[in-house]
Amino acid sequence: MAGRILIVDDVATNRIVLKVKLMAACYEVLQASGGADAIASARIDQPDLILLDQMMPDMDGIAVCKKLKEDPETARIPVIIITADNDNTSKINALRAGADECMSKPLDELCLLARVRSLLRARDMSEELRLRDSTARELGFAETPASFTPSATIAMIAATPVTAMAWKTALGNTLHDKVVVIKKEQALSLTKTQNIPDVFVIACNLAKPDEGLRLMSELRSRPETRYSAVVMVIPKDANNKSATALDLGASDLMIEGFEPQEMALRIKTQIRRKIQADRLRETVRDGLRMAVIDPLTGLYNRRYAMPHLARIADHAKTSGRTYAVMVLDIDRFKAINDTHGHTIGDIVLQEVATRIKDNLRSVDMVARIGGEEFLVVMPDTHLDEARMAAERLCHVIDDRPVILAGDKGNIAVSLSIGVAMGGLHVDVRDVGQLLESADKALYCAKSDGRNQVTFSRTAA
Structure with a gap:
């Protein structure tokens, strides 16, 4: 099986529809009919990902997500909240609760499966780093990482400098990190001696259609920028581009016309993951090299x-x-x-x-x-x-x-x-x-x- 996914929905028909789609993609599927069942199943079965309906009679999806993220046993399981509401407030509330994504009904199968693949890849890499870090600690070669969190750098790349500057301005004081506006050519000429951005926010369409996707592929292929997070900004009603961006390596997506709060929440999540992954890689690279x-x-x-x-x-x-x-x-x-x-x-x-x-x-x-x-x-x-x-x-x-x-x-x-x-x-x-x-x-x-x-x- 490609991974184990827990579907949480009080409506049996909804669970069956999702189960059929996921099993066709060779995922192992678990089911829960309510919030309490979901929390219990997550702790016992340790699924690789959870698809969580927002509206349930015993406990809404936001509350379930918060409890999952507060529990060390389930905090690292990716969660996609599925909502019948197609508004920014629902999405922002879900992201604040710790959800990795919020998707509106009716679900687009192409986008859903692409998002599932993306989150499972990220989880697998994170778990492998944790496994190696845990091995290092057992051998006595790793030190506890410093609690200090350094300031991050976010690079905005849009079709025009005006658009990129508008994104930067929209963030206002919501981020206490360095936000810069750069061109595609600058991103491709970065070297290890420079301050490599922790997060790139890239428009799907730059001077040419899909040029942002090609830029992301280039950044992913280069050792200087391989581990930077990439948030792609996708045109509205372009579900095929969303799926393509995720499969090419996008860390997250935003749709054009997004709320500044959503941008800030998604970037904060990517910064946190990037810093954690960097620390784990550093532990494995430096703490173990000479000894093992x-x-x-x-x-x-x-x-x-x-x-x-x-x-x-x-x-x-x-x-x-x-x-x-x-x-x-x-x-x-x-x-x-x-x-x-x-x-x-x-x-x-x-x-x-x-x-x-x-x-x-x-x-x-x-x-x-x-x-x-x-x-x-x-x-x-x-x-x-x-x-x-x-x-x-x-x-x-x-x-x-x-x-x-x-x-x-x-x-x-x-x-x-x-x-x-x-x-x-x-x-x-x-x-x-x-x-x-x-x-x-x-x-x-x-x-x-x-x-x-x-x-x-x-x-x-």
């Missing part, structure tokens, strides 16, 4: 990998999802060292490590756990997905030899991979046993001729 990174390959080492694997297992037990554990070994690596020397052997290790990492998802963990042995852990992964990933890794190593510098030729390299699957049936304390199962599968792959993938019996 293998200096030769740049991958995590065993010291980091084992507690992180335990946390992934713990998360899988709570969420009910499966995950894959792979042990990978370079075939006949001793012969490479004996024939070409350890310096060449190190070059082979570095190249293999790079190819493994480049052919996996950003949420997958890759570690070097022995001389020529690697560990890959893939959270939220089914058996077929694990099989495809492992076979892909075998191919990308075997298909292309390692080229040596200075016209010294090349070295053919291959991998053997053993895979085991974890999930609800695997206790956190048994990750060592799971790793052993993957190791035994690796031994079988070696015995059966090398350069292949073998699954443990429990996984296959």
Whole structure:
């Protein structure tokens, strides 16, 4: 399943309609018929996202959202409030209550699914950062972040400087941050030595139609601006553009003619998330690098990998999802060292490590756990997905030899991979046993001729 979504509505027909749409997109759907049921389900089932009707007999959606956001157990679950009112007051009240979005009935399916995808992506990345931060704290390498919140920079980019200045003026004193008006060319020429905006507010249409969308794609592709939030301003009645903007990486949307209060609330939310994500990334990057990174390959080492694997297992037990554990070994690596020397052997290790990492998802963990042995852990992964990933890794190593510098030729390299699957049936304390199962599968792959993938019996 792509994610677990809780639908909250006292009208059964509304729940059924939404359920059909979401299940067609391969989401797992939970249902609650009222506010109290929603709060209980959120605490017990820990859904990935909540679709919450505003008008319910026992408790309105605003009150439910406030309670969810006040509870540490449910505060990080994204909430979309669905309202029959098509006015700015309802939207602003929902955003003030902590909702990530407020959508009016009748729901546009294209926009709804795009918003769901966007929020789930953001949640997945946030949870991965939290997971890594939690691992760092368990190892004793992370410090508690400072409580001081620095001033943020918001950049306004509109079709004309007059429009951008009007946006800035509309904010008035609602934000105590630096608001600047810049042109598209300035945004694209930013360097790391400059004050990179924390939030870009960009009009969908600049000098040309959809030029703002192309600008956002460029900003997302550049390391200087990749982690900045982007709020796109979409023309009215342009639902297809809203969906496109979200799928291209927009952090949030506003519709032309928005209220200044709405703009301020959305920007404040994006600033808060950006600062939190930056701090978590900094913790992982600086607090762990020297202690848990293998200096030769740049991958995590065993010291980091084992507690992180335990946390992934713990998360899988709570969420009910499966995950894959792979042990990978370079075939006949001793012969490479004996024939070409350890310096060449190190070059082979570095190249293999790079190819493994480049052919996996950003949420997958890759570690070097022995001389020529690697560990890959893939959270939220089914058996077929694990099989495809492992076979892909075998191919990308075997298909292309390692080229040596200075016209010294090349070295053919291959991998053997053993895979085991974890999930609800695997206790956190048994990750060592799971790793052993993957190791035994690796031994079988070696015995059966090398350069292949073998699954443990429990996984296959």
